[in-house]
Amino acid sequence: MNIAVLSGKGGTGKTTVSLNLALALKSNYIDCDVEEPNGFLFLKPKIDKTEQVMVDYPLINDNKCTSCGACVDACQFNALAKVNKDIILFQKLCHGCGACEI
């Protein structure tokens, strides 16, 4: 049996619930949180192998951009903003989903 614990909002207790479930059920704990995987803070695992991964983020081509703002509306993570004629990217908020490639 696999149990997934998820929530769109931070600070709701995903890690607390998952850790306690894993300990109570003596099961494997897989932290899929791509931004703040914090389970290790409590479980203190021995890490055998690490690997670098990359996340895509948009680059705005100023020669082609018509400042229509459609990418700003498409972004569900509020990583893009339009100020006058400029599109501004907040890289830390970008999840690399590609919705802005409309």
Next chain:
Amino acid sequence: MPISNSIKKFGGISMKIVISSTGKTNGDLLDKRFGRCQYFQIHDTENGEVKILENKGQDSSGGAGIVAANQLNVEKVDVIITGDLGPNAFELIEKAGIKAYKCANIAIGLVLEKYNKGELEEIKMSGPAYHGAN
């Protein structure tokens, strides 16, 4: 545009002042959280009209300040009065050339009085991130 209006614009008399607020009236208090406030009250100094906007940022899971700043940019406001601006909102508002002023959580009527008397301090740098989160 009638000539009288354009003169007023050049004279800097017509201004849209937006205040982050807990409610829709003059008696409601200023909300010191910019991105997470419930309402924005837009006061037009030219005709005294007040427009109430629900802050679209208040329920977003992240980037609330960005959503709020986007919304106010569309409304073409000139001045923002709030408690603090987070780093992202500050960047957008600075780029948009909107002036921001800091105020305590007092009634909106008093906020405007203080602004008109020039008693409010201009926000020239961003406050901490996530200051409006619960």
